[in-house]
Structure formats: structure tokens, C-alpha cells
Amino acid sequence: MENHRTAQISGTGSYLPANLLTNKDLESLVETSDQWIRERTGIVERHIAAPQEATSDLAFQAARQALDAAQLSAQDLDGILVATVTPDQVMPNTACFLQSRLGCKSIMALDVSAACSGFLYALTIADQFICSGKFKHILVIGAETLSRIINPTDRQTCILFGDGAGAVVLSANTNNPSSKSAILSSSLGANGSLGDLLSLPGGGSRLPFNQDVLDQKLYFVHMKGREIFKSAVRTMSDRALECLNQAQYPLDKVDWFIMHQANLRIIEAVADHLNIPKQKILTNIDQTGNTSSASIPILFNQSIDKNLVQRGQTILMAAFGAGLTSGGILLQY
Ligand SMILES: CC(C)(COP(=O)(O)OP(=O)(O)OC[C@H]1O[C@@H](n2cnc3c(N)ncnc32)[C@H](O)[C@@H]1OP(=O)(O)O)[C@@H](O)C(=O)NCCC(=O)NCCS
Known part of the structure; x- marks a missing residue:
């Protein structure tokens, strides 16, 4: 029965920009120390997007990996949810940029704004769409370029945040109803x-x-x-x-x-x-x-x-x- 459908993670991917910002680098930018940051936060380094990289560029890399891992093509997707507080632009949403770049059909493409909880919000929404029987495969992404909205001279925040993207494909268990995933x-x-x-x-x-x-x-x-x-x-x-x-x-x-x-x-x-x-x-x-x-x-x-x-x-x-x-x-x- 459709309403007994479950959804499983069929593939995952992630992407971190190449450029690193270390605690040592921060020592020369604000009044802080490697030791203070390590002891108070556990952070040693963070990745920072290159000037030409926007959130959808990071998301794209993670998405391609997740689709490959799931052995699916972009054409198989029924929806894209991008959790982000750093969209490429206010509009169009980041999911639409991704829908176009991945070469998807005309599908649901939506950004979810719930800050650091955003990915779990988006995954919950995707699960509902799949368990209701409406969709089969949804790409769920958390992607951020926080370095664009952090004050580089505010030592409280500039030490904490980094850029990156992670993706999962959530799929209906219809092909494998005995799966416990x-x-x-x-x-x-x-x-x-x-x-x-x-x-x-x-x-x-x-x-x-x-x-x-x-x-x-x-x-x-x-x-x-x-x-x-x-x-x-x-x-x-x-x-x-x-x-x-x-x-x-x-x-x-x-x-x-x-x-x-x-x-x-x-x-x-x-x-x-x-x-x-x-x-x-x-x-x-x-x-x-x-x-x-x-x-x-x-x-x-x-x-x-x-x-x-x-x-x-x-x-x-x-x-x-x-x-x-x-x-x-x-x-x-
Ligand atoms: C921000 C955070 C690391 C600060 O750590 P903390 O142990 O609470 O430190 P405090 O704010 O109490 O500050 C302690 C001292 O360190 C100083 N300090 C603050 N930032 C500093 C920095 N980057 N380097 C060196 N000293 C710093 C403060 O000025 C303060 O000095 P004082 O005792 O002379 O007044 C910590 O509170 C935290 O991680 N909070 C959660 C933030 C978070 O997760 N935000 C994202 C949510 S998704």
C-alpha cells in the first residue's frame, strides 16, 4: 500500500572548496590565537569558497557525487530541496539554478531556510513526499557559502564558520520493499x-x-x-x-x-x-x-x-x- 512506503538514502556526496583558512591565518586577521580557537571550539581550519564560487556551485559538486553513488541520472529526480541561508541570489532560488545545471526535467525545486537545522528540515520534507507516494527520488542538499555573510573583523564569528556542501538522494523503497533502510x-x-x-x-x-x-x-x-x-x-x-x-x-x-x-x-x-x-x-x-x-x-x-x-x-x-x-x-x- 502506498502509505506504507518508506524512503532510504540511496546515495551521498559532499564538496569542500580547496582554499583553507587556518587558525594561524586568523591570528594575523583578528585578535585571537590558535590555542584559544582549538580549546573553545575544536576547530583547526575551515574551507572558503573561491570568489567565483557561489552556493549552487558547491551544491552541484555534492549533487553529482550523490547521484553517481545512487546510480541515478539527474533526469530520474522528482524534486530538489536545497537547505541554505546563503542562496546564490534572493531569486531565483538556489534549487532552480541546480535544476538547470544538473539537466533535470521540470521538477519541484525549492530552497528551505532553517539555518543550521535546514538539512534535517529538508530531509524530513523529502521523506513526507516519498512516503505519501507522490515522488520517488528527491535530491536533498545542505549548501553554504557562509564566508560571504561573516564579518572578517568580528572575532566571535569569523573563527567559527566555513563553506561547503553535502547531498543525499532520498529514494522510495519500491524496488526493494524488504529493505530496512x-x-x-x-x-x-x-x-x-x-x-x-x-x-x-x-x-x-x-x-x-x-x-x-x-x-x-x-x-x-x-x-x-x-x-x-x-x-x-x-x-x-x-x-x-x-x-x-x-x-x-x-x-x-x-x-x-x-x-x-x-x-x-x-x-x-x-x-x-x-x-x-x-x-x-x-x-x-x-x-x-x-x-x-x-x-x-x-x-x-x-x-x-x-x-x-x-x-x-x-x-x-x-x-x-x-x-x-x-x-x-x-x-x-
Ligand atoms: C562563540 C563561542 C566559541 C565563545 O566561546 P565561550 O567559551 O562562550 O567564550 P566567551 O564568549 O564566554 O568569551 C570568553 C573570553 O574570550 C574572549 N574571546 C571571544 N572570542 C575570542 C576569540 N576568537 N579569540 C580569543 N578570545 C576570544 C571573550 O572576549 C572573553 O574574554 P573576557 O573573558 O576577557 O571577557 C561559544 O560561545 C560558542 O561556540 N557558542 C555557540 C555559537 C554557535 O554555535 N553559533 C552557531 C549556531 S548554529
Whole structure:
């Protein structure tokens, strides 16, 4: 029966721009130190898009890999969802640029804006389209060029963020109905009353671009880091527990935990809070920094490439971000 359809990850891909910005490089740009950044965040280096690279260019590379891994052509896709807060342009959306560049048919092409939780929001939306029977294959991407919206002279934010893209193809299990691979549960949330903690105030309909926006640098990300930290630990823990609860799945049976790579100390605090064994936690923040919506799909793809994550294993993903949004997904790969 159509409404018993499940969706599985049929392929993954990721892309990190070649240009590296190390903690040492940052020492000459703002008042900071390699030691401070390592100790407070776990970050050592981050990748920065070349001037000619836009978000859809990063997304394209990740998408091609994911399609190849899924053994599908762009023509097989029924939809593209791009989670991003750094679209190529306000319009057309980034998914449309990608739809054209990949050579897809006329399909659904939509951007999802939920900041660092965006990929888990998009994957949940894609899962609904597939489980309802409407679509068979959806390309789900998290892609960001955060370096374009970070103030290079603000030491609170410029040390944290990097650029990159991660992609998955989510496919209906119709060809293989006995497959256990599926999205097992998902939990999404938001607390808009804390929106001021992380925002980019300028350039929207409330504060259109004008001289004031330029003078006050309101086209850059503004962040209250310490306050976000506490909320991040609480909401990621809540989303993870909700996923386990919904699926009636015990935490000790989860093979791998992939949390949004924002700060190693946040990840460790969630692990302590939930009693997650350290060896089950996957991280790459030392090499990527915080790539917002791209962080989870990049780490997922890298962990598959390294043969850490294998078919049949269960992965619990959790994220938080501006909004403040939060999300969790429990899946069997
Ligand atoms: C931003 C963050 C790394 C700061 O770490 P922290 O341990 O909270 O540090 P604090 O803000 O309390 O600052 C501690 C001191 O370091 C200083 N400091 C801040 N940034 C610094 C930097 N880059 N280099 C050196 N010193 C720095 C502060 O000025 C402060 O100095 P003081 O004690 O003399 O006042 C941390 O709060 C964080 O990661 N928060 C979450 C942010 C996040 O994830 N945002 C994205 C959400 S998706």
C-alpha cells in the first residue's frame, strides 16, 4: 500500500572548496590565537569558497557525487530541496539554478531556510513526499557559502564558520520493499522568541539595503554566542530523545551520532547529557568549522566514504541553528 512506503538514502556526496583558512591565518586577521580557537571550539581550519564560487556551485559538486553513488541520472529526480541561508541570489532560488545545471526535467525545486537545522528540515520534507507516494527520488542538499555573510573583523564569528556542501538522494523503497533502510523518525522545532541570538538583520523587507545597513554592517551575521551555547545543548538533546521515543528505539542501539558541527564543546555536552559513548560520535569540525546546513550531510558522506557508517546501521542526527530552529532524524542507512 502506498502509505506504507518508506524512503532510504540511496546515495551521498559532499564538496569542500580547496582554499583553507587556518587558525594561524586568523591570528594575523583578528585578535585571537590558535590555542584559544582549538580549546573553545575544536576547530583547526575551515574551507572558503573561491570568489567565483557561489552556493549552487558547491551544491552541484555534492549533487553529482550523490547521484553517481545512487546510480541515478539527474533526469530520474522528482524534486530538489536545497537547505541554505546563503542562496546564490534572493531569486531565483538556489534549487532552480541546480535544476538547470544538473539537466533535470521540470521538477519541484525549492530552497528551505532553517539555518543550521535546514538539512534535517529538508530531509524530513523529502521523506513526507516519498512516503505519501507522490515522488520517488528527491535530491536533498545542505549548501553554504557562509564566508560571504561573516564579518572578517568580528572575532566571535569569523573563527567559527566555513563553506561547503553535502547531498543525499532520498529514494522510495519500491524496488526493494524488504529493505530496512528508512527514515525511522524525525523531530523538528523552533523557538522564534530567541531569534535575536543569531541573525542577519539587513537586506530583508524590514530593513532593505540602504546606507545605514551598509554603515552598520547589518549585512553580516550577528551572534550572541554564550546564550546560544546553552540552548543548543538543550534543544539537540530534546530532539534526539524525541526521535528515539517516537521510533521506540533504545539509545544504546544507535550505531552513530552525527550532530551539527558548531562547537566540539557543545557536541561533548550533549554526549554527556545523554550518556552517549564518545566512540559513537562522528566529528569533522576540526577540518570544516561550522558549515551550517551543510555540516551534517558533509560529515555523513565522509563517514560513509571512510567505511565507518555502513548499510544497515542506525544513525541519530541532531542540529540547532538560527531561529532558533532545531531538528533530529533517526535513520537506518
Ligand atoms: C562563540 C563561542 C566559541 C565563545 O566561546 P565561550 O567559551 O562562550 O567564550 P566567551 O564568549 O564566554 O568569551 C570568553 C573570553 O574570550 C574572549 N574571546 C571571544 N572570542 C575570542 C576569540 N576568537 N579569540 C580569543 N578570545 C576570544 C571573550 O572576549 C572573553 O574574554 P573576557 O573573558 O576577557 O571577557 C561559544 O560561545 C560558542 O561556540 N557558542 C555557540 C555559537 C554557535 O554555535 N553559533 C552557531 C549556531 S548554529
